[in-house]
Amino acid sequence: MLRDDLDSLLVDLRRHENTAEYYYKIRSAEPETLTSVQRASRLLYLNKTAYNGLWRVNRKGWHNVPFGRYKNPRIIDEDNLLGAHWLLQRARIKLADFSVVLETVRPGMFVYLDPPYYPLSKTSGFTSYTADSFSENDQCRLAEVFRQLDHSGCLIMLSNSDNQLIRELYKGYDIKVVMAKRAINCRADRRGPIAELVIRNYEL
Ligand SMILES: C[S@@+](CC[C@H](N)C(=O)[O-])C[C@H]1O[C@@H](n2cnc3c(N)ncnc32)[C@H](O)[C@@H]1O
Numbered sequence: 612m613l614r615d616d617l618d619s620l621l622v623d624l625r626r627h628e629n630t631a632e633y634y635y636k637i638r639s640a641e642p643e644t645l646t647s648v649q650r651a652s653r654l655l656y657l658n659k660t661a662y663n664g665l666w667r668v669n670r671k672g673w674h675n676v677p678f679g680r681y682k683n684p685r686i687i688d689e690d691n692l693l694g695a696h697w698l699l700q701r702a703r704i705k706l707a708d709f710s711v712v713l714e715t716v717r718p719g720m721f722v723y724l725d726p727p728y729y730p731l732s733k734t735s736g737f738t739s740y741t742a743d744s745f746s747e748n749d750q751c752r753l754a755e756v757f758r759q760l761d762h763s764g765c766l767i768m769l770s771n772s773d774n775q776l777i778r779e780l781y782k783g784y785d786i787k788v789v790m791a792k793r794a795i796n797c798r799a800d801r802r803g804p805i806a807e808l809v810i811r812n813y814e815l
Contacts, residue, residue: 612651613692614699623652624687627660634660634678659684710756718764726753728772728807747776754780761812773806785811 612620627633638657642650658664661676669675705711712722727745753769760767761784771777773788790804 612648613696617696619648620651623648627656627686629684631678638674656686659686713759716763716765721766722760724769729777731772767812769810771808773808781810785814
């Protein structure tokens with residue numbers, strides 16, 4: 612909708628209110644009962660007003676993040692939406708398992724892989740944005756795809772959490788530790804910069 616009908620989307624975004632009562636009404640709306648524009652608008656609204664901007668769902672697939680209580684959330688960032696609208700005219704989006712990338716790559720292409728992070732510990736295990744989680748087996752499959760892309764002559768960059776399994780899976784590639792800002796954690800003392808890995812098959 613952002614690509615195809617920005618004007619209608621902006622009109623719908625303007626009707627949103629920043630109150631808890633309104634937030635929970637929109638959160639519980641059933642997407643099937645909404646128009647495509649209303650669904651897009653609901654997604655952006657929840658992203659801007661939910662606690663920490665988090666998208667998380669319960670087992671049934673329902674968004675269950677509480678109201679963020681922001682004083683002045685930027686529900687309509689018009690310049691940014693316009694920029695995204697422009698860029699999306701030139702992009703192709705495919706909803707599929709990551710392995711399908713192998714069907715379209717050509718030598719010299721740049722591929723950035725941003726998978727759900729492998730949890731640092733069993734209790735910190737936020738790896739699931741949706742009801743389907745990303746397993747250890749998926750991490751291994753992804754490392755195999757990384758190797759195949761490497762053999763196809765692509766330039767590949769992948770980010771993930773810093774832990775033994777990930778370091779093991781990408782042994783032999785360029786592995787750099789970067790400090791990344793992370794606002795999303797239920798424990799305040801675990802927010803802030805944490806070490807993550809950027810893995811590449813090329814050097815700068
Ligand atoms: C760290 S997020 C990527 C965020 C994205 N780069 C962005 O900036 O919005 C990981 C994404 O991988 C997706 N994902 C999970 N399993 C997948 C799979 N088997 N194949 C492709 N994508 C998958 C998740 O739905 C999630 O959107």
